[in-house]
Amino acid sequence: MSASPVxxxxxxxxxxxxxxxxxxxxxxxxxxxxxxxxxxxxSFAKELFLGRFRLDLIHPHPLPPTEDAQRGEEFLAKLRxxxxxKIDAARIEREARIPDEVVGGLxxxxxxxxxxxxxYGGLGLTQVYYNKALALVGSANPALGAxxxxxQSIGVPQPLKLFGTQEQKDEFLPRCARTDxxxxxxxEPDVGSDPARLATSAVPDGDDYVLDGVKLWTTxxxxxxxxxxxxxxxxxxxxxxxxxxxxxxTASEGxxxxxxNAFMGLRGLENxxxxxxxxRVPAANRIGPEGSGLKIALTTLNTGRLxxxxxxxxxxxxxxxxxxxxSAVREQWGKPVALHEAVGAKISFIAATTFALExxxxxxxxxxxxxxxxxxxxxxxxxxxxxEMAWLMADELVQIRGGRGFETAESLAARGERAVPAEQxxxxxxINRIFEGSTEIxxxxxxxxxxxxxxxxxxxxxxxxxxxxxxxxxxxxxxxxYAKWLPKLVTGAGQLPRSYAxxxxxxxLSPHLRYVERSARxxxxxxxxxxxxxxGRMETKQGFLGRIVDIGAELFxxxxxxxxxxxxxxxxxxxxxxxxxxxxxxxQARVRVEELFGRLWTNTDDVDxxxxxxxxAGTYTWLEEGVVDLSGEGPWIADATPGPAKQxxxxxxxx
Numbered sequence: 001m002s003a004s005p006v007x008x009x010x011x012x013x014x015x016x017x018x019x020x021x022x023x024x025x026x027x028x029x030x031x032x033x034x035x036x037x038x039x040x041x042x043s044f045a046k047e048l049f050l051g052r053f054r055l056d057l058i059h060p061h062p063l064p065p066t067e068d069a070q071r072g073e074e075f076l077a078k079l080r081x082x083x084x085x086k087i088d089a090a091r092i093e094r095e096a097r098i099p100d101e102v103v104g105g106l107x108x109x110x111x112x113x114x115x116x117x118x119x120y121g122g123l124g125l126t127q128v129y130y131n132k133a134l135a136l137v138g139s140a141n142p143a144l145g146a147x148x149x150x151x152q153s154i155g156v157p158q159p160l161k162l163f164g165t166q167e168q169k170d171e172f173l174p175r176c177a178r179t180d181x182x183x184x185x186x187x188e189p190d191v192g193s194d195p196a197r198l199a200t201s202a203v204p205d206g207d208d209y210v211l212d213g214v215k216l217w218t219t220x221x222x223x224x225x226x227x228x229x230x231x232x233x234x235x236x237x238x239x240x241x242x243x244x245x246x247x248x249x250t251a252s253e254g255x256x257x258x259x260x261n262a263f264m265g266l267r268g269l270e271n272x273x274x275x276x277x278x279x280r281v282p283a284a285n286r287i288g289p290e291g292s293g294l295k296i297a298l299t300t301l302n303t304g305r306l307x308x309x310x311x312x313x314x315x316x317x318x319x320x321x322x323x324x325x326x327s328a329v330r331e332q333w334g335k336p337v338a339l340h341e342a343v344g345a346k347i348s349f350i351a352a353t354t355f356a357l358e359x360x361x362x363x364x365x366x367x368x369x370x371x372x373x374x375x376x377x378x379x380x381x382x383x384x385x386x387x388e389m390a391w392l393m394a395d396e397l398v399q400i401r402g403g404r405g406f407e408t409a410e411s412l413a414a415r416g417e418r419a420v421p422a423e424q425x426x427x428x429x430x431i432n433r434i435f436e437g438s439t440e441i442x443x444x445x446x447x448x449x450x451x452x453x454x455x456x457x458x459x460x461x462x463x464x465x466x467x468x469x470x471x472x473x474x475x476x477x478x479x480x481x482y483a484k485w486l487p488k489l490v491t492g493a494g495q496l497p498r499s500y501a502x503x504x505x506x507x508x509l510s511p512h513l514r515y516v517e518r519s520a521r522x523x524x525x526x527x528x529x530x531x532x533x534x535x536g537r538m539e540t541k542q543g544f545l546g547r548i549v550d551i552g553a554e555l556f557x558x559x560x561x562x563x564x565x566x567x568x569x570x571x572x573x574x575x576x577x578x579x580x581x582x583x584x585x586x587x588q589a590r591v592r593v594e595e596l597f598g599r600l601w602t603n604t605d606d607v608d609x610x611x612x613x614x615x616x617a618g619t620y621t622w623l624e625e626g627v628v629d630l631s632g633e634g635p636w637i638a639d640a641t642p643g644p645a646k647q648x649x650x651x652x653x654x655x
Contacts, residue, residue: 043373104654107178110123113177116161116176127365131310135311157176163296181224185215187216200276201231209246222272227247227255230245239290253279254279259273275645309385319394355581360561361382383436387429401420407423451527512583527548541605543605547596
């Protein structure tokens, strides 16, 4: 089933198409068609955005089966030993490359197959323990965490697990479990979060497809043996066409890794530019039907996104350890800096936020394992919140360390101090706010899911393409829905002083849960008011939608923190301390939520739009004077015209 060599005499039935030209509306329609339409299972976060605080969906906190936990703990012990004895993080940073023997050692441990079923040679770990493993490896070196995550969370194993045929699973999963590294190729030089403009083509030719195009930022692409490639199949007789997913052998003729990219962080990352020129791929390597590529990608990311907050949790734990140890020995004005309120507040933020991030991650992961709930919003919130808060925690650590936080670990060691790579973790974490959906895109994606119930009943009212009869019908349906829904947003359990009493112990968390319940109803009312006010223009109010999502993220994190604290108390594992951390986090989060609620209606969005128009029109070019531009010459976006490779192939399989 692997890709076959190019047959010199074979000619594809159609030539590669040029990059599609699409309108904003067409691009939105493509994205809408790719998202999962129905809600067959309950969703805590979806209910939260609708003003319904369904604590019963997450409490009591779900737990993994004993045998899964035992298997996971046994692997974590082996992995920890490997990380402590075989990984030289300073060398990876210095040489900007993961040594082959480290990758080989991870293969021997079975780390490539953590999420792959045991019947295919994998370890069969749960999502919970897979994420714990990523947090551990990521703390040893984030580039290693990215390698394992890209391979298993979005590379070949996960799409095949969800959508592959039995023949594809039998062919590729044993390889992915032990020997072959995989990568996921969607982005192109001029296509990021707008896949409607995807230009890489897959032209049907007999029993094959012929791939042509260029892919950018192919994490693992430089060393990968197998690729998941998204390409556009032209519509023709017998072919539905559309964006389609394929498994491609990197060693196939016509596949060229043209460049290994270098970044401000994750210096060991094997990320490159890959060109496909007349690459023949058997139809048997197509994942799912034609046109289902984006749906496959989005569904894969529902749980795949949890790998990023996993590594953010690991970063938070490390930041807390360094902050604690350093601030206890560094003295200013006669006492440790930790005892100065300005520094102490930063340490409290790191500790409380790390606790909450782990609570969000473990809860979302366990719900993914149980498969009782739809976690598409929870996973997206975990990615969004984890990446943003981890960056803030790392920034605070650098500030706590002062000048030493800005100094490299190598320089610190050279002058006789502990080699603390604080500036490195700041650089390494920065990409998480962009990886697998930037913060801005995540805001829009989550907002779309959050208002799904409204669009389901009232969407036709604001759709300019709908007829008057359709709008009349939608108006009737909306009237019925809102007549039942709106009254429920007036009062709730959050106004009863004894609600959630099971969370009242030495430290009382019940007021925070009552606050979440009240705020969820307020959030839902705010969304309804906005839809009534802006109607069809709602989708352009990205500032408002981003704040709505950020409020929901804080409320979700508060809920998870309280539920985790109660779990630890019931288990007798640092329960009192967990309650203290949950209380601190909820108090901090409530301050942020109140600020966000205020900014829903009092903000500078209109002024900002006016300034942006002026900037683009050149109105303020005088402000740019007095500096030297070091950006050099060259196009803003590299040429990605299909054709044969003109550069050396830097593909470097690890064996």
